Each structure stands twice: as structure tokens, then as C-alpha cells.
Amino acid sequence: xxxxxxxxVAYWSAQLSGWGVWVGVxxxxxxxNGTFTLGLVKTLLTILLLxxxxxxxxxxxxxxxxxxxxxxxxxLVRLLISAAILGGLSFSMHAFINDVFFLDLKPMLxxxxxxxxxLVQNWTILFVLWSFGYFAYHWFxxxxxxELRNLRLESAMRESELSMLRNQMxxxxxFNAMNSIxxxxxxxxxxxxxxxxxLSAILRSSLLxxxxxxxxxxxxxxxxxxxxxxxxxxxxxxxxVEWNIDPATEQVNVPPMMLQTLAENAVKHGIAxxxxxxxxxxxxxxxEGIVLLTVANSGLLDHPTHNGNSTGIGLRxxxxxxxxxxxxxxxxxMHDGNGMVTTQVSIPLDx
Amino acid sequence: xxxxxxxDERLARKELASLLAKHHEVEIVGEATNxxxxxxxxxxxxPDLLFLDVNMPGRDGFQxxxxxxxxxxxxxxxxxxxxxxxxxxxxxLDYVMKPVEPARLEAALNKVPRITEAGTPxxxxxxxxxxxxxxxxxxxxxxxxxxxxxxxxEGNYIRVFxxxxxxxxxxxxxxxxxxxxxxxxxxxxxxxxxxxxWVEKIEPWFNGGLMVKLKGxxxxxxxxxxxARFKELLSx
Numbered sequence: 001x002x003x004x005x006x007x008x009v010a011y012w013s014a015q016l017s018g019w020g021v022w023v024g025v026x027x028x029x030x031x032x033n034g035t036f037t038l039g040l041v042k043t044l045l046t047i048l049l050l051x052x053x054x055x056x057x058x059x060x061x062x063x064x065x066x067x068x069x070x071x072x073x074x075x076l077v078r079l080l081i082s083a084a085i086l087g088g089l090s091f092s093m094h095a096f097i098n099d100v101f102f103l104d105l106k107p108m109l110x111x112x113x114x115x116x117x118x119l120v121q122n123w124t125i126l127f128v129l130w131s132f133g134y135f136a137y138h139w140f141x142x143x144x145x146x147e148l149r150n151l152r153l154e155s156a157m158r159e160s161e162l163s164m165l166r167n168q169m170x171x172x173x174x175f176n177a178m179n180s181i182x183x184x185x186x187x188x189x190x191x192x193x194x195x196x197x198x199l200s201a202i203l204r205s206s207l208l209x210x211x212x213x214x215x216x217x218x219x220x221x222x223x224x225x226x227x228x229x230x231x232x233x234x235x236x237x238x239x240x241v242e243w244n245i246d247p248a249t250e251q252v253n254v255p256p257m258m259l260q261t262l263a264e265n266a267v268k269h270g271i272a273x274x275x276x277x278x279x280x281x282x283x284x285x286x287x288e289g290i291v292l293l294t295v296a297n298s299g300l301l302d303h304p305t306h307n308g309n310s311t312g313i314g315l316r317x318x319x320x321x322x323x324x325x326x327x328x329x330x331x332x333x334m335h336d337g338n339g340m341v342t343t344q345v346s347i348p349l350d351x
Numbered sequence: 352x353x354x355x356x357x358x359d360e361r362l363a364r365k366e367l368a369s370l371l372a373k374h375h376e377v378e379i380v381g382e383a384t385n386x387x388x389x390x391x392x393x394x395x396x397x398p399d400l401l402f403l404d405v406n407m408p409g410r411d412g413f414q415x416x417x418x419x420x421x422x423x424x425x426x427x428x429x430x431x432x433x434x435x436x437x438x439x440x441x442x443x444l445d446y447v448m449k450p451v452e453p454a455r456l457e458a459a460l461n462k463v464p465r466i467t468e469a470g471t472p473x474x475x476x477x478x479x480x481x482x483x484x485x486x487x488x489x490x491x492x493x494x495x496x497x498x499x500x501x502x503x504x505e506g507n508y509i510r511v512f513x514x515x516x517x518x519x520x521x522x523x524x525x526x527x528x529x530x531x532x533x534x535x536x537x538x539x540x541x542x543x544x545x546x547x548x549w550v551e552k553i554e555p556w557f558n559g560g561l562m563v564k565l566k567g568x569x570x571x572x573x574x575x576x577x578x579a580r581f582k583e584l585l586s587x
Contacts, residue, residue, distance in 0.1 A: 172406075175430040176360075179449035183366035234360055275359075275385050275408040 011059075015052060018133060022126075023048050039105050046097055054090050055130050058082060068138055079131045087124030091116065094123075170264060173231075174199070180234045195233055198226040206257060213325070214253040217284060217291070221245065224263050224282065231267050238277025239267070249284040252291045254347055255321055262295040262343050265314045270297030270341055281340075289349050296342040301334070318345070352463070355381045355396060357389040357415065358404040358428065363449065367402055367428065370456055377460065386410035390418055400463055401425045405435040413486050417520070420530060421481035422493055426459045437489055444491060477530045479548070485511055487518035496535070500565050501545040502527065512569065537581060539563065540574040553585075 023044045030036045061082070062068065067075055095108035108119070177199055184192040205223045232239050263282065271278050278298025285292050315332065322330040322345070329348040336342065354377050358364045364382050371377050381396045383389035385407050393401075401423045405412040413435075416422055427446035429435050439446045445459050477483070479497035486492075498513040504524040510517050528538050538544050545563060552564040561573035561581060573581050 171431040175449050176363075179366060179430065179451075180360065180362040182450045183362040183369070186369065187362075187365070234362065236361060272406070273408050 014133075014137065015055070018130070019048050019051050019055075022051075039102070042102050042105065043098070046094055050090050050094055050097075051126060051130075054086050054093075055127065058086060058127065058131070059134065062134075068135075075135065079135075080128065083124045083127035083131065084120075086127050087120045087122075090123045090127075091120045094119075170268075172268075173227075173264065174203075176234055177230045180230075184233060191233065195230055198229050201226045202230070202260075205260075208256070212256050215256045216250065217252045217254050217259075217293075218250040220254055220256060220259050221250070221284075223257070223260050227260060227263060228267075228280070231271075235267075235271060235277060238274070239271050240277070240279045242279060242281045244281065244283035244285075246283075246285045248286050249291050252284075252286075252347075252349060254291070254293070255325055258318055258321065258345065259293055259295070261314050261318055262293070262345070266295050266297035266341070266343070270299035274299060279340075286349075287346065290346045291349060293345045293347070294342060295344075296340045298339055299336075299341050300339075301336040301341050315343070322347075352377050352400055352465075353380045353396065353398040354378065354400040354402060355383065355389070355392065355398040356402045357383045357386070357407070357412070358402070359384050359407045360404075363404065363428075367451060370451055370453055374457070374460060386412075386415035386418075389415055393419060393423070399424060403427050405429045405432055413484075413491060416484040417486060417522075420483050421477055422484040424463050425484075425493075426456075426463070439491075444493065475530060476532055478532055479535050485518050485520045487520055490518065492516065492518065496531070497546070497548065499546050500549045500567055500569060501543055501571055504542050512567075537577075537584065539571055539577055539581070543571045545571050547584075 026044060027036065027040070030040055067078060070078070095111075098105055098108045111119075177195070181192050181195045181199070184195060202223060205219075228239070228241050232241070259282070263280070266280055271280060280298075281294070281296040283294045285294075315334065319332050322332055326348055331346045332343070334341070334343045354371070356364050356367055356379060358367070361384075364384075368379055368382075371379060377400070380398055381392045383392050386409055389401075403412040403415065403425050405427055406429070407415075410418075412427060416425065425445070427435070427439065427444060428449060428451065429446060430449040435446075445462055447455050447459055477496060480495065482493045482495050484491070485494050494511065494513050494516075500512045502524060503510045503512070505519060507521060507523075508519045509522050509524050509527065510519045524538075524541075524544060528536070528544055531544065535547055536544050537547055545565065549565045549567065550563055551566045554562045554564070556562040556572060559575045559578060561578045563571045563573060565571065
């Protein structure tokens with residue numbers, strides 16, 4: 001069953017059961033009061049058919065005019081006016097049918113003013129009640145849909161947050177570092193001890209990342225220094241690092257673990273793939289209203305291979321983070337040339 | 352047992368060597384830092400066992416193994432690599448994780464069949480009991496040649512039919528043919544090499560060729576040119 005069909009079924013069952021229940025209740029009330037007559041049945045059936053027909057007409061008109069999208073106040077005014085008009089219309093039709101077909105019942109067209117007013121009022125109240133039911137249902141459904149959408153949005157956001165955290169804690173790096181440190185314990189206990197402290201510092205800042213929106217660049221640089229010191233233990237002379245940090249950038253606020261992610265990418269996709277190793281250059285400089293972070297590594301740009309889909313995740317997440325934090329005021333670019341792959345992030349200063 | 356360590360990190364090699372020190376049956380005869388070095392050293396030293404890091408610059412551990420026929424006994428050593436772990440788990444290749452647990456290393460060593468004092472003989476011919484390493488996408492196999500029913504050439508690749516598997520691997524049928532034992536494997540046409548031990552029935556076919564039915568139900572055509580040689584071989 002399609003969505004439209006489901007809506008049709010829901011509408012007609014509500015329509016028929018609503019009017020049916022109302023007629024049933026009136027009949028029961030009269031029956032209990034001993035005023036139940038055949039004439040009453042005829043009148044109620046007429047009202048039932050007229051009510052369904054006229055309210056259906058109202059629904060059609062509301063849809064034509066998109067009343068469901070109007071603000072509450074405007075809808076209310078329109079509904080009250082149309083309920084009154086339709087009340088009058090329904091009364092006229094009811095009276096006509098009554099006087100033409102049911103000659104045994106009391107004529108209605110010739111009724112006095114007060115009686116006519118009461119009957120028109122009753123019809124109007126019926127339509128007002130009908131509309132309330134109709135709108136309440138629609139608002140309820142729309143509200144629920146909205147709620148569902150919010151829940152989905154929330155879970156999608158949480159998921160991306162998690163994948164970002166997973167990305168920040170690269171298990172391959174951690175286990176390799178542990179392995180190197182294990183070997184280092186015999187060879188050079190002093191360096192081994194320092195390495196454990198450095199690894200702890202990285203794990204700590206990685207765990208804290210989720211809670212902080214930004215950190216001073218100097219703090220981020222400390223993490224990257226620890227990280228590269230550990231990778232240097234692993235790669236030894238194959239990893240050569242050059243720093244070029246403008247002191248004026250050290251207090252600038254940057255997103256935590258972002259430069260770290262770039263450095264990790266450069267090692268993973270650059271240095272680690274070179275048999276003879278290579279150079280990693282990290283620089284930070286101030287531009288007009290921005291801070292420019294650059295990570296360059298020996299090597300060529302990764303070409304997407306048939307089995308390597310992990311290549312772009314770090315960068316993609318970084319781009320997403322930048323967009324969430326700064327909109328279009330931040331930028332990440334990547335290019336290669338002269339045997340170096342250069343990744344650059346420009347972040348606005350006004351924070 | 353002669354063993355070789357292949358890992359691009361000096362400390363990782365040192366760590367493994369120190370863990371292996373108490374296993375007197377294992378003698379480390381060589382260390383290599385990348386696949387090219389390892390391949391050269393392997394042919395020189397003919398080790399019985401390879402400790403192989405999966406992630407290395409240049410060719411990775413799997414690519415190295417594809418170049419080594421017959422495949423040596425291998426214990427993979429890896430830090431954490433989802434792709435590699437998947438390949439290991441699917442096909443029960445033996446591996447240890449960095450940092451290596453001594454108990455886990457011992458268990459892996461115990462699974463290596465005891466090799467006679469003479470060591471692996473120097474030979475280029477691949478025997479039916481030899482293993483070759485096959486990789487198709489994320490999946491890897493050590494495949495014993497006697498289990499292979501036939502090889503089929505598909506462009507630059509060959510498809511290997513063994514057990515219920517038929518991976519497609521980047522190898523050349525011509526190169527393979529030169530290394531296979533001619534008493535077991537026969538080149539039926541440009542497209543196929545069959546394992547004679549799997550032949551069930553032979554029927555005459557068009558143009559003086561033959562159709563070979565293999566145990567397992569597959570049929571492979573023998574070209575006219577090869578049919579005479581085939582008959583000769585079988586009549587022996």
C-alpha cells in the first residue's frame with residue numbers, strides 16, 4: 001500500500017467512524033430517554049450523509065487552499081467562517097430533503113427564525129468539531145514526523161562524531177608505537193620511558209578532543225611533537241621533521257587534533273610508503289585574518305586504489321569539521337609538486 | 352629451522368629476534384627491511400620460515416608472498432590492519448599481533464611442521480605437495496598444488512580452481528607452466544593447465560582434439576596440437 005493509499009484509508013475510516021459514532025450516541029441518548037422514533041432515524045441518516053458529504057467538500061477546499069500550512073490564527077478564522085457558511089448550507093439542504101421526502105416529519109423550511117438559528121448553529125458546531133479533529137490529527141502526524149526526523153539527525157550526528165574519534169585514535173599507530181617501545185626498553189631505557197610519557201600525552205589529548213572546541217596552537221603543536229617523536233622511534237632515520245612555526249601563531253585558537261590528523265596522514269600515506277623515508281615539514285604562519293597551517297611530506301598524492309578506501313577519510317572528516325566550525329571561512333587544500341605533497345588549512349582568526 | 356624476519360622497522364625486527372632467542376629450534380639466518388630485499392635474500396638463504404610484516408613501503412607482505420614459489424611457511428606479524436586481519440581470519444593464515452605475546456608466538460611456532468635437518472631442498476620445480484600463495488582482492492589462500500584441479504588463463508590473470516574456491520590471481524600461465532612438475536600438470540591448450548591426478552575421463556572431441564572430464568565435473572578441452580603429446584604422456 002502506498003503512502004497516499006494509506007492516507008485515504010485513514011481518512012475514510014476516521015470520517016465514517018466519527019460521524020457514525022456521533023449518530024450512534026444521539027440514537028442511544030434518545031433511546032434511553034424513550035424518545036426514539038422512526039422519524040429520528042430518518043433525520044439522523046440524512047444528517048449522517050449530509051455531514052459526510054459536506055465535510056468531505058470542506059476537506060477538498062482546505063487542501064486546495066493549503067490551509068494545513070497556515071499559522072494557527074489564520075486557520076482558526078477561516079475555519080470558523082467556513083463552518084458557519086457550511087452550517088447554513090447544510091441546514092438548507094437538510095430542510096429541503098426533509099420537506100420533499102419525509103412528508104410525515106415536521107416541515108423545516110417554514111420553521112420560525114429561532115428554530116432555524118438553533119439548527120444552523122448545531123450544524124456549525126458539528127463542522128467546527130470535525131475541523132478540530134481533522135487538524136489535531138494532522139498536527140499530531142506532522143509533529144511525530146518532525147520528532148522522528150530530529151531523532152535520525154541526532155543519531156547521524158552522533159555517528160559521525162564517533163567515527164571522527166575512531167579516526168583520531170589510529171590503532172595501527174598505537175600498537176606499532178607500543179611494539180617499538182617494548183624493543184627500546186632493553187636498548188635505551190631512557191628513551192623508552194620518555195616514549196611512554198609521550199604516548200600517554202597523545203592518548204589523553206585524543207580522549208579530551210570531544211569536549212573541547214578549540215585549543216591554542218601551542219598546545220596542539222605539543223601533541224604533534226609528541227606524536228612525531230614516537231613515529232621517529234619507529235621510522236628512525238627514515239623520518240626527518242622540519243618545523244617552521246611563526247611565534248605569533250602560538251596563541252591562535254585551532255580545532256584540537258586537526259593538525260595532528262594531518263601529520264598522521266602525512267606519515268601514513270607519505271613517509272611510511274617510502275623505502276628510504278623522507279621529510280615532513282610543518283609550518284604555521286599568519287595571513288590576513290587567518291592562520292595558515294601547512295603539512296608537507298615527501299611522496300606523491302595517493303591515487304585511489306581498488307582496495308584502499310581509507311585514504312580520504314582523515315581529510316574528509318577534517319573538511320567536515322572545518323565546515324561545521326567555520327562555514328565557508330575555512331579552507332583545506334591539497335596539492336603535490338617537486339616530490340612533496342602539501343596539505344594546507346586556513347582558519348579564520350576571529351574566534 | 353632457518354627463519355627470516357621481514358619488517359621495515361629495525362626495532363620491530365629486534366623485538367621479534369629477542370622473543371625468538373629462547374626458541375633454540377629457530378635460527379634467524381637473515382633480516383630484510385622490504386620486499387625486494389627479502390625476495391633476494393630468500394633465494395640466497397632458503398629459509399624454512401618467514402616472519403612477515405604486512406605493512407611495508409613498496410610491495411607489502413602479501414605481494415612479497417605472491418612472488419615466492421613455493422610459498423614458505425609464514426607467520427604474519429602485524430600491528431593492526433583491518434584489511435589484513437580480515438584476510439587472516441577468513442582463511443586461517445597464521446599471524447601474531449604487535450606487540451607480540453610470547454605465548455601466542457610459541458603457539459604459532461608449534462603449528463609450523465617440523466622440518467628435517469636437511470632443510471628445504473634447493474630446487475625450482477614446484478611439487479604437488481608444495482604450497483603457493485594466492486590473493487584475490489581481500490582474500491588470501493595457501494593452496495597446496497595437488498588440490499588444484501586446473502588453471503585457466505584470463506587475460507593477464509589466471510583463475511585457480513581448487514577445493515570450492517576459484518580465485519583470480521595476477522600470474523602468467525606460461526611462467527607457471529615452466530615451474531610445475533610436468534608429471535602432474537599438463538598444458539592442455541593456451542587457456543588451461545590441468546592436474547592429471549584429477550582427470551576422470553577423456554573423450555575424443557572435434558578436429559582431433561580431446562575433452563577431459565575432471566573429478567568435480569569440470570570439462571577442459573585439449574587442443575589438437577597438445578592431444579598427441581597428451582596421449583603419449585598417458586600411455587607411459
